[in-house]
Amino acid sequence: MIDLSNEFAVGIDIGGTNTKYGLVNHRGEIMEKGELRTDAHPQIESFIDALYEALEPIIKRHEADGKVKGIGIGAPNGNFYTGTIDYAPNLLWRGIIPLAKLVTEKFNLPAALTNDANAAAVGEMNYGAARGMRDFIMITLGTGVGSGIVANGQLIYGHDGFAGELGHTIIRPGGRKHWSTDLDGSLEAYCSATGIVLTAKELLEQSKEDSTLRKLNPDDITSKEIYECAVNGDKIAQEVYRFTGQILGEALANFVMFSSPEAIVLFGGVIKAGDLIMEPTREHMEKNLLPIFQDKVKLVFSELKEADAAILGASALVWDIRE
Amino acid sequence: MIDLSNEFAVGIDIGGTNTKYGLVNHRGEIMEKGELRTDAHPQIESFIDALYEALEPIIKRHEADGKVKGIGIGAPNGNFYTGTIDYAPNLLWRGIIPLAKLVTEKFNLPAALTNDANAAAVGEMNYGAARGMRDFIMITLGTGVGSGIVANGQLIYGHDGFAGELGHTIIRPGGRKHWSTDLDGSLEAYCSATGIVLTAKELLEQSKEDSTLRKLNPDDITSKEIYECAVNGDKIAQEVYRFTGQILGEALANFVMFSSPEAIVLFGGVIKAGDLIMEPTREHMEKNLLPIFQDKVKLVFSELKEADAAILGASALVWDIRE
The missing domain is CATH 3.30.420.40 (ATPase, nucleotide binding domain)
Structure with a gap:
């Protein structure tokens, strides 16, 4: 050798x-x-x-x-x-x-x-969390939602080299219009940092519940502030993460039934919210899986320094x- | 050799x-x-x-x-x-x-x-429609909805051997409950022969529109009769196929953004309805794709004798x- x-x-x-x-x-x-x-x-x-x-x-x-x-x-x-x-x-x-x-x-x-x-x-x-794995899905949750899919030990590039655009799959038909793709109800419209801010604004409008976020100019709200409010017990901010986790979990269930990965590796700013988002994600992923897929798929965080x-x-x- | x-x-x-x-x-x-x-x-x-x-x-x-x-x-x-x-x-x-x-x-x-x-x-x-293809998705539309996914020239079996259960992906969150899996809004609940009959019954209940299907005992309606009525111009029966095609098209768009196949090969009793279902399928697939995927994916029928x-x-x- x-x-x-x-x-x-x-x-x-x-x-x-x-x-x-x-x-x-x-x-x-x-x-x-x-x-x-x-x-x-x-x-x-x-x-x-x-x-x-x-x-x-x-x-x-x-x-x-x-x-x-x-x-x-x-x-x-x-x-x-x-x-x-x-x-x-x-x-x-x-x-x-x-x-x-x-x-x-x-x-x-x-x-x-x-x-x-x-x-x-x-x-x-x-080098990271998927060392030795032959089947896994990488989801990056930042300003946008990106993905890379590995099956049989190979990255799936598809016929044209553009496979793995899971952020643009439709998870809520007729749902929130994406600000740049114009697609209705795509994963990225909800689970990116931008989507999280939109969810917060919607919830603040729809609800009468008290929230620290109301002290901010709506145009100044960022996902960082929503996270801090959620950690400090703000009910609206926590609901933002619960809802985001639900959507993400439903999407992950669909991805699992596609390629049945050993693990889903999550990366990016959005997952810094930890259990606030991961608990509802896991719950709604499992709930939407066929029994043969339940309690099998590892949800893990990237092991590479951001x-x-x-x-x-x-x-x-x-x-x-x-x- | x-x-x-x-x-x-x-x-x-x-x-x-x-x-x-x-x-x-x-x-x-x-x-x-x-x-x-x-x-x-x-x-x-x-x-x-x-x-x-x-x-x-x-x-x-x-x-x-x-x-x-x-x-x-x-x-x-x-x-x-x-x-x-x-x-x-x-x-x-x-x-x-x-x-x-x-x-x-x-x-x-x-x-x-x-x-x-x-x-x-x-x-x-x-032996069939995907000869020479390295990336395609097979969808079987019969009593149930099954699938097989080929990427990089290999069938995707996933980590546990059960990959490719696209019939059970959720395409209408909170939608129709599946009669055996209990999942809400899965593709199979709408686009199988069983799902098509359920759609017809729902439409007959919801609408006042005249239809030959009303002459039948609701429990005797089969997908074959819906097809015959649709071919003979029955508006309700045609709407059943339009709706079924829309759901199928939306699901196919998601699958395309996953593995970017050269073609989707369709097989089974449901596709005998031909353009009645394929036109709305193609329309709603294209509508829900990112531009980089549009007008690229072939929708073809199986070339094997059923x-x-x-x-x-x-x-x-x-x-x-x-x-």
Whole structure:
């Protein structure tokens, strides 16, 4: 066997505002990392140049320790098959961007690209809560709701490379309209941080119940404040999490009956509410499962540090690149 | 390369009432077939004996033409990993039945078992509408609603072997209670033949509209009569199919955003209604998809003869058995 322990992978996580990058070893340790502004580069060529200037010195500094095998990239609407970013609404680059190709040409290294939630799933499988699992679903609950699905030990990319958009599945037909997709009643419309704030506003309007949240200007309410109020016993804020957990639990039940995973790994700001959201989630997931699926599926939290997870996930794509 | 063209596979489809069996060649041609009563054998041992008596002469007659590679079996609640039938409500055998093991001992041949909808998917992939596809979803719409999911060219069995129960996903939270699972608003409660009859009864009660269906005793209404009335222009019967198609379309949209299949293959009595159900299905599927998934997914009908599909599907399991 070849000793791979001195190989490195570059991980790059592209977000609308910032891009994080790092050099990662086989054990999932980040040797060096950094970040740059994505939105400072309206031209993709200028972004690639900036990435190169930032990463080249890091790669050089570790040249003596081992070889860099490749570059893994997580980006919104990133397509694994084509290596392109397709019409990402939150990025400044319009149309179809051949990102993997541009990176390979600049760095002279193989590159693999997928969306951020898929990268997160690969990260959990290699370094985190899903180590050794062949069947699990990763759900990221932050500003949006993303997902990555692993079955038979492989990420499901689907026919076109875009599989795993569980945040956009409809969980309340005819329900709340999504602010950007226009779909009615999708999971993301309820269980993202944005959805949680909308639920709070709705409950405050519908109910007469006293609440600390009423002291705030409705436009200033954030999911952080709802969380703090809930922890301090605020009934409305607690109902927001109960309701959010119910919707999430119903959605997870559907996902379980699709791919029957060993575990569902949850990640992101929304799950910091802990039992406030997880108890109703678990209750409503179990309630909506066929008996053969009940009391089997582990609901677990990501084991990767939130600040590093995106870099680690992206870097882990590299280990599967075939040369 | 070894010439496999003279290998045979036995396919067995176990239903609550009847069991069908046949000897199949590599091109998906059934050399000989037959059936026996499942419910005449309350003891599994007696059922295995009956199967052996029926199949042994067939295998013997084709001995000179080639070797039988194994036996594939489709059965309700059949588990691919364990080779067992687990708590199947429609079979007389209680508890966990080690069917693959019993068959192998009796026939001295390797055996593979899965549920009937998964077997149907394998059949379509090997001989039918999904030939050459690596990503598709099979939906069987009959007395119940079953499914088989293929991703990356492999059937998704999940962690426990029970993946792909899409008929039991919730598509109308708080909706119609399922007569046997007690789940509220599952796909099967609406889009099975049983569900269609319930929808007709509900619409007849709720509306004053004239309908030929009113001439029947409500307890005598079947999906066949609803279909005939719809074809003859009956407004209520047509609304039954429109509504059923809407629910099915919404469910398919969710499935597409899960695994992004190349096609969805539909099979079973319900789809004989053709455009009456397929037009609203397609409309509501497209309407509930993110733009990146729209106008991409083929909705196709099974290409296997309904009478043979179950045998072919079960037999196709054999080609993947590793010795």
